[in-house]
Amino acid sequence: MKKILALALAASLLAGAALANTTITIGFFDDFESHLNNVLPQFQELYPDVTVETRMLGFGDHHDLLVTNLATGTGAPDVVVLELGFIARFVAEGGLKDLSEAPFNADEYEDLFVDYAWAQGRTPDGRQVAIPTDIAPGTMFYRRDHLEASGWTIEEVTESFDSFIEYGRELQGHGVFLIADAGSVAEALIRANVPAGDGIYFDADGVPQLNSERFLEAARMAQIVREEGLDAQIGAWSSEWFEAFSQGTTAVELSGAWLQGHLQNWMAPETSGLWGASEMPGNTLVSWGGSFWAIPGQTPEANLEAAWNLVRFLTTEPEIQLAAFRTMNAFPAMPATYDDPMFEEELEFLAGQPARLLWASIAERIPGVLTFAGDMIAEEIFGSAMGEILNEGRDVQAALDEAQMLVERRVRR
Amino acid sequence: MARTTTSTPQLSWNIRLNKLQRRVAPYVFISPFFILFAVFGLFPIVFSMYLSLQEWNPIQGLGTMRYIGLENYTWLMGDPWFWRSITNTLWIAFASGIPQHLVAIPLAFALSRGIQSFRHPLTAAYFLPYITSAVAIALVFQTIFGTQFGVLNQTLQYLATAPWSAWLFGGLADSLPVNWLGRAPNIKPAISLLVWWQFFGFNVVLYAAGLATIPKDYYEAAQIDGASGRQSFFHITLPLLRPMIFFAVTFTIIGNLQLFDQPFILTDGTGGTGQAGMTVAMYLYRTGFEWLEMGTAAAISWLLFLLIGTLTVIHFFFFGRSGLERRD
Numbered sequence: 064m065k066k067i068l069a070l071a072l073a074a075s076l077l078a079g080a081a082l083a084n085t086t087i088t089i090g091f092f093d094d095f096e097s098h099l100n101n102v103l104p105q106f107q108e109l110y111p112d113v114t115v116e117t118r119m120l121g122f123g124d125h126h127d128l129l130v131t132n133l134a135t136g137t138g139a140p141d142v143v144v145l146e147l148g149f150i151a152r153f154v155a156e157g158g159l160k161d162l163s164e165a166p167f168n169a170d171e172y173e174d175l176f177v178d179y180a181w182a183q184g185r186t187p188d189g190r191q192v193a194i195p196t197d198i199a200p201g202t203m204f205y206r207r208d209h210l211e212a213s214g215w216t217i218e219e220v221t222e223s224f225d226s227f228i229e230y231g232r233e234l235q236g237h238g239v240f241l242i243a244d245a246g247s248v249a250e251a252l253i254r255a256n257v258p259a260g261d262g263i264y265f266d267a268d269g270v271p272q273l274n275s276e277r278f279l280e281a282a283r284m285a286q287i288v289r290e291e292g293l294d295a296q297i298g299a300w301s302s303e304w305f306e307a308f309s310q311g312t313t314a315v316e317l318s319g320a321w322l323q324g325h326l327q328n329w330m331a332p333e334t335s336g337l338w339g340a341s342e343m344p345g346n347t348l349v350s351w352g353g354s355f356w357a358i359p360g361q362t363p364e365a366n367l368e369a370a371w372n373l374v375r376f377l378t379t380e381p382e383i384q385l386a387a388f389r390t391m392n393a394f395p396a397m398p399a400t401y402d403d404p405m406f407e408e409e410l411e412f413l414a415g416q417p418a419r420l421l422w423a424s425i426a427e428r429i430p431g432v433l434t435f436a437g438d439m440i441a442e443e444i445f446g447s448a449m450g451e452i453l454n455e456g457r458d459v460q461a462a463l464d465e466a467q468m469l470v471e472r473r474v475r476r
Numbered sequence: 477m478a479r480t481t482t483s484t485p486q487l488s489w490n491i492r493l494n495k496l497q498r499r500v501a502p503y504v505f506i507s508p509f510f511i512l513f514a515v516f517g518l519f520p521i522v523f524s525m526y527l528s529l530q531e532w533n534p535i536q537g538l539g540t541m542r543y544i545g546l547e548n549y550t551w552l553m554g555d556p557w558f559w560r561s562i563t564n565t566l567w568i569a570f571a572s573g574i575p576q577h578l579v580a581i582p583l584a585f586a587l588s589r590g591i592q593s594f595r596h597p598l599t600a601a602y603f604l605p606y607i608t609s610a611v612a613i614a615l616v617f618q619t620i621f622g623t624q625f626g627v628l629n630q631t632l633q634y635l636a637t638a639p640w641s642a643w644l645f646g647g648l649a650d651s652l653p654v655n656w657l658g659r660a661p662n663i664k665p666a667i668s669l670l671v672w673w674q675f676f677g678f679n680v681v682l683y684a685a686g687l688a689t690i691p692k693d694y695y696e697a698a699q700i701d702g703a704s705g706r707q708s709f710f711h712i713t714l715p716l717l718r719p720m721i722f723f724a725v726t727f728t729i730i731g732n733l734q735l736f737d738q739p740f741i742l743t744d745g746t747g748g749t750g751q752a753g754m755t756v757a758m759y760l761y762r763t764g765f766e767w768l769e770m771g772t773a774a775a776i777s778w779l780l781f782l783l784i785g786t787l788t789v790i791h792f793f794f795f796g797r798s799g800l801e802r803r804d
Contacts, residue, residue: 130765134534152768158535296623296655298744303622312624361537440767443746450749454659469556473767 085369090118090140092125095354098387105383106376113369126152132359133158139359141370142377145193147183147353151438154186160358160367163191167371172379180396182431184355187262187269193355194378197393199319200425201251201349203341204326207414209239209314210339217341220315224252224284227344230314231293240295240313243304245288246449247317252281253445254432255347262433264441264470271437271470273445274463282452282459289453296454305330317343319351320422324392327412335411340418348429354393394419398427437474444469528774535768548775558776560751561759562783567664568739568755569732572671576728577721580676584683585713589705599684602677610674614741617670621656621742629653657742660752667739667753671732679724686720687713722795729791733784736761756780 091099096119103115118140120128126149132139133153145153153159162169169191173181180195203221210217213233220230231241242248253263256277260267272278288294295313297303307313309331316322320340327335343349356374358367377383384395385403395401401423409415435441448466451457528548530541552558583602587595605613620627633652635645656666690713698708736757739747747754747762754762756776764773 127765130534130768133537134770136537136539152766153535155533155536155768157537157540296658298658300744301622302619303624306625443762443767446746447749447751451660454655454749465556472555 084112084114085366086114086116087142087366087369087373088116088118088140089373090125090143092122093119094391095144098390101390102383102386106373110372136361139361141358141362141366142373143357143359145355145357150183150193150355150434151436154192154434154436157360159192160360161190161192162194169194175379175399176396177398177426179350179429179431180353183434185433187433187435193357194374195353195355195396196378197354197387198396198426199321199350199352199394200422200429201317201343201351202320202422202425203315203317203343204322205315205339205341206311206337207339208337209234212237217339221341221344223345228287231288234314235293241288241293242315243295243297243307243313244299245285245294245453248288249281249285249449251317251343251347251349252284253278254349257432259430262435262438264438265435269435271441271467271474273467273470278463279459282449282463285449286452286459309334320394321352321392323412336414338413339416340413340421342425348425350429394422440473441470524774524777527771528778530771532770533768534770548772552772552775552779557751557759561754561756564664564753565733565755568668568671568735572668573728573732575672576676576679577725580679580683584680584687585709587684588687599681602680605674606678610737611741613674614670614738618742621666623653623655623658658749660749663743663748663753667742670738671735682720682724683717686717690716726788726791729787730784
């Protein structure tokens with residue numbers, strides 16, 4: 064009897080091993096909740112032997128806890144989502160798996176994605192640490208009522224940044240501000256015309272570029288907007304910013320395509336039909352946000368296959384990308400999805416404009432820019448210099464020379 | 477000898493156990509504190525000192541620390557942002573700290589002498605900001621300080637234009653609306669105002685408690701001698717309140733040099749234009765957790781400790797001994 068029991072036990076253990084149930088954890092911030100609730104069951108159907116557990120946190124907490132997890136070497140989920148602004152934080156060697164290497168060989172999927180998004184997940188030393196899932200082509204939202212009142216056409220406004228500023232002067236006569244914050248003009252301009260192979264703040268060799276002509280020009284342009292009183296001096300994500308949108312005190316906003324969803328859902332739903340979207344002035348092509356999936360360096364060997372399957376499921380399947388677009392307004396990073404009828408939809412909030420087609424065409428033209436580990440600090444130092452230029456009237460050259468020095472000091476260490 | 481000890485093994489075992497128990501028991505009973513202190517108090521202190529001598533990007537894991545000696549400290553000595561954060565911290569500490577006491581002492585005096593009947597509800601009201609979450613307060617103040625729609629600017633706007641107040645506030649009209657949190661010169665006053673408002677009530681409570689210990693006889697005697705209320709405040713209340721002033725000011729020094737939540741929320745975590753609102757504690761946090769230079773962040777924390785220690789010692793040297801001595 065005992066023998067039979069032992070045999071039965073052994074057999075069941077063997078059977079268990081054969082069905083090897085892998086459990087992996089996926090970590091994300093709350094924006095992804097509805098999307099993942101929607102698509103994870105499909106993944107479970109495809110891979111019944113993989114159990115997916117979820118770890119959802121707030122936007123800031125998600126990225127902060129991941130730093131702690133990597134620092135202590137334990138507790139990181141097997142698959143994580145990263146917002147573009149945080150990629151630079153994690154590009155240091157060892158933080159995230161290099162997905163271009165075996166067994167992942169992610170490079171074979173490169174052609175599926177818009178070029179620039181793929182480049183953003185790549186480090187200067189050629190490691191692909193993150194796979195894009197959604198992108199945010201930079202666009203200009205404008206109030207149609209102010210445009211009409213001024214007698215201008217949108218083509219005239221966006222012809223160049225000079226005509227853009229001229230439009231601002233016209234609006235001044237109507238008691239309307241051109242834009243919420245002059246700083247966003249500089250933010251757009253430094254991201255435009257980045258030489259191929261460079262980052263936004265560093266050239267291909269890692270030398271900071273903060274006092275290069277591109278930055279000086281961007282800062283000067285923003286300075287003109289501020290000095291002539293064309294902006295409302297309101298920072299993004301402040302309650303005053305929301306107020307400006309719903310009251311219509313500003314005429315345009317440079318932003319990612321995602322702003323439309325926010326405006327429509329909670330910032331200024333009552334302004335539906337008053338807005339339009341266009342390319343940025345002077346054909347400026349800019350990426351303004353986006354999300355990526357990645358595998359932390361500490362993910363155990365046994366979970367890698369399942370983790371990679373999940374990443375591929377979430378990023379390389381057109382159907383899943385479209386589902387994300389539908390449930391959380393996340394603009395797909397895959398051009399293959401752009402023929403979907405969803406893109407031709409006339410957006411009521413934008414007065415019936417089929418703006419998604421515009422954003423898709425912008426996305427496909429944005430040139431690739433690499434992500435450097437120093438981007439976070441450089442962005443901070445540049446933002447600070449812009450604050451001094453715009454708010455304290457500091458000389459552009461002097462402020463950017465100091466910014467350059469500060470960044471050099473930090474990265475030379 | 478040997479035989480006697482082995483002949484009564486059981487007895488001696490019991491006695492020994494008993495002895496041991498008596499000797500060890502107190503330590504066992506007190507050990508929870510020491511264990512918790514070692515894990516959550518001592519270890520982080522020692523580790524942060526060790527960390528301040530290392531270069532470490534936390535996302536690469538614990539194994540990647542690299543010993544660099546005092547380089548973090550020397551680097552910070554030449555770092556413009558570090559010095560700016562020190563100046564900011566001292567500026568805010570003094571601008572919010574001194575008025576706290578200048579208001580709290582007379583107010584506590586007034587509460588204890590004059591308006592007896594409202595004393596408790598008023599003290600409770602002053603104390604309320606102190607027990608409210610600093611983040612919640614900072615969020616409310618952020619709205620109050622808003623440029624276009626903030627209550628503060630709206631009020632100033634009204635005062636500057638209303639016929640009854642224009643003679644006093646009319647001069648402000650040209651500089652309105654004030655960009656409180658966007659312009660560098662305004663950020664520190666805005667933060668100081670918030671900190672002052674949040675903490676003066678705590679000092680009122682401290683001073684009210686201090687005043688309660690001063691015997692009424694002194695005031696009666698002074699009154700009989702013909703002293704005015706003003707004279708009894710300066711010659712009885714203030715001198716006898718010195719130990720409490722010393723205690724409260726020490727609290728303020730330590731607290732104000734570690735300000736974090738209030739400037740962090742008011743400046744959206746950026747430190748504001750030109751880092752005008754970045755305190756040392758904020759710079760420490762951002763260096764460690766946003767820019768991932770943990771070693772440098774640990775060095776900042778030790779330099780901050782040094783600053784707080786120095787100021788407290790100076791304060792103790794000048795006011796402490798004399799203040800405590802004169803307590804009758």
